[in-house]
Amino acid sequence: MPNRYIAHLDMDAFYASVELLRYPQLRGQPAVVGGRRRTQAPEGADFPRLRDYTGRGVITTATYEARALGVHSGMGLMKAAKLAPDAWLLPADFDQYRRYSRLFKETVRAIAPLVEDRGIDEIYIDLTNLVGDAAWLRAQEIALQLQVAVRDATGLSCSIGVTPNKLLSKIASDLQKPGGITVLCMDDIPARIWPLSARKINGIGPKASARLEALGIHTVGELANADPALLIENFGKNYGAWMHNAAHGRDERVVVTYSEPKSISRETTFEDDLHPVRDRDRLSQIFTDLCMRVADDLKRKGVVGKTIGLKLRYDNFKTVTRDRTIDAPTGDAATIRRAAGECLKRVPLDRRIRLLGVRVGALSVPGAETARAAKDVRPRSATLFDDL
């Protein structure tokens, strides 16, 4: 593969930063976005603080001031309240985050069109054509140009990594947060990447890193020097070999500028666990509601789906799923509800329930489906196996 210049752009504390545009008076103070409902501010105060919150929910984003107190995204709110009781608690406004997400992505595309979406607050960008033969100094200039353009368009800051591939750029963008630009080439790997925890590799999560620790492997460098046979023995052929390559900074994945959705789902965690018998009516209402919301989402995206899935989480956090593939793809709430209802009958209901979810997968575009089905008739009659 020829030399490439791939950028990873990551918005800094995205949700919290969008909120600070609205409430600039909170700038410089610990604040978090999260919670399941609007929390009442105490008498005389403009905003609730973390200590005012009771109930379920996690931190979605914390400002850097809150992070300094040990609060991270994903942390339960009640636990965060112990660490930072005075931090401001702001409710999430996803519509607003989506607006800013579109804005920063449009801004980047106007400068560098080869953009891969990686969720609401990050993207990969292939800069190879823009850099040409001008090499790393030019890559650095383009990254700065992108950063300035995003700030001018949105008022928000971002961090950028530029390296020969997505894997390294993802790591690099995190090295000088917030507001940093980190440019690395393959020769920089031993000095800049190998000292990092293996957990920094995108794709090595809590389970895999714990198992690596048990093997005495803590850093990326130790992973790079590990015997590939040992990794394959412990993690399987594919994952083990991938890990070893990743530790050496090898990654040939291309920047993908377009992809179709594979599934659409809605789920909800109850404020209090519900009893399958005593709370039957409420559960049924919530269940129907989820199906209607999924149907709305399908309609809005112009797709239908054939595999209907149910997700249920018990009070002990154990999660089960069931799915059912129906004869014809659907976008209809009642049809989804019926299929999901059949799934529900196959699940044990002997404990309180914490979460209920509905998913529709095997998606297709209604018109394209029949057109393809018609085309499929011909080749089948001409296969090699017809006379078996």
Added chain:
DNA sequence: TCTGGGGTCCTAGGACCC
């Protein structure tokens, strides 16, 4: 006071087909 919500991808077994 444990642990949100929306996704993707992988694995593995069984059914079924040619």
Added chain:
DNA sequence: TCTGGGGTCCTAGGACCC
């Protein structure tokens, strides 16, 4: 009594990511 080799689809669970 023994006996293939694909391929695809379906289902359940789990790891991981943002």
